[in-house]
Amino acid sequence: MKKIILITGGAGFIGSHVVRRLVNKYEDYTIVNLDKLTYAGNLENLIDIESSSNYIFEKGDIVDKAFVDNLFLKYAFSDVIHLAAESHVDRSIENPMEFIMTNVVGTVNLLNAAKETWKNNFEGKLFYHVSTDEVYGSLGEVGLFTESTPYDPRSPYSSSKASSDHFVRAYENTYNLPTIISNCSNNYGSFQFPEKLIPLFIHNIKNEKPLPVYGDGKYTRDWLYVEDHAAAIDLIFHKGKVGETYNIGGFNEWQNIELIQLLCKIMDEKLGKEAGSSAKLITYIKDRPGHDKRYAIDASKLNKQLGWQPSLDFEEGLEKTVSWYLENDIWLSNVTSGEYLTYYENQYASK
């Protein structure tokens, strides 16, 4: 079946993996990638597919209602896969308003455009909203987030994502807009902007800079290889039930400090350094305000109902990821010039 799919945020980390997967796998679909190209959006992430005949790039801002409405008039979209967002917790602590604008207002602009364009016929249409496990809040030592865990967002980022999830459900409930939401745990892999833990620490180890560990380093995250997230999105988009929510996670919990030790070991091996050299760069710094203690996803619904499971174990995925960053030195230097330097100075200088 021919589809014209709007993917928002397709020049970002996860979005670029989703765009690549769909463009390569479904030749009869047209994929329209709408991205504002913020500091986190980078067309270099898509060089390998940019001249594919079923791929179109549109630069624009989802906060700009007129632009979004016009885009829906220009293309007869059959579906939306919405990933565009401000995504970094530390930036949300410094500047919540940008998160409210893009993550809440931008999402509502897209919902309105889809509702208005599709209102006479919702048959075969889908608005798929990509969200995060952070909407569920913070766990203690035990327990997992399920699809029915009550929302308890605790940072400006997670509050803005929770708000967008609520709007998506409200549009389904009030206007019958066909929607699906997935909430995923921490992703890692190629093309992730080096403000997030894993690529930041790879970059710093390479440049023999301190590794800034927040607090006692005993915070826990559940890590998933980004291509496994893209595969889950593909599966849910095609086989998921309208109106449902699916949790996606790696069944792979790591305390930050244990993950960092493993990363240091892999980096020592890859860079041919003496064992223990990279770990000497570990520096404990002031904690992130309101730092969520632990995230862990129960992805058994997705596993049981749609048969999804992660394809890689963590050590294998981390090794592949380290190799990618070391082999793609130019990509890393391009994204760590300019605005990055100012951000880095502000975020870490005084801590």
Ligand code: NAD
């Ligand atoms: P990212 O920051 O790498 O990419 C975001 C993309 O959105 C960028 O290309 C950026 O240019 C674009 N964008 C930002 N504001 C925009 C606007 N106003 N208009 C149009 N485009 C805009 O983010 P990511 O890590 O790839 O995350 C993608 C989505 O997945 C987000 O919705 C995020 O909340 C969610 N998510 C991320 C993770 C993770 O671990 N990274 C986990 C679960 C869910």
Ligand code: DAU
């Ligand atoms: O859980 C899903 C979420 O994962 C996504 O929704 C977010 O978009 C994504 O950014 C990520 O959020 P986190 O805050 O968990 O990711 P981050 O890489 O920023 O941090 C991971 C952990 O490492 C967290 O406990 C904070 C810690 N950390 C992070 C940085 C950047 C440090 O100790 N030092 C650092 O310099």
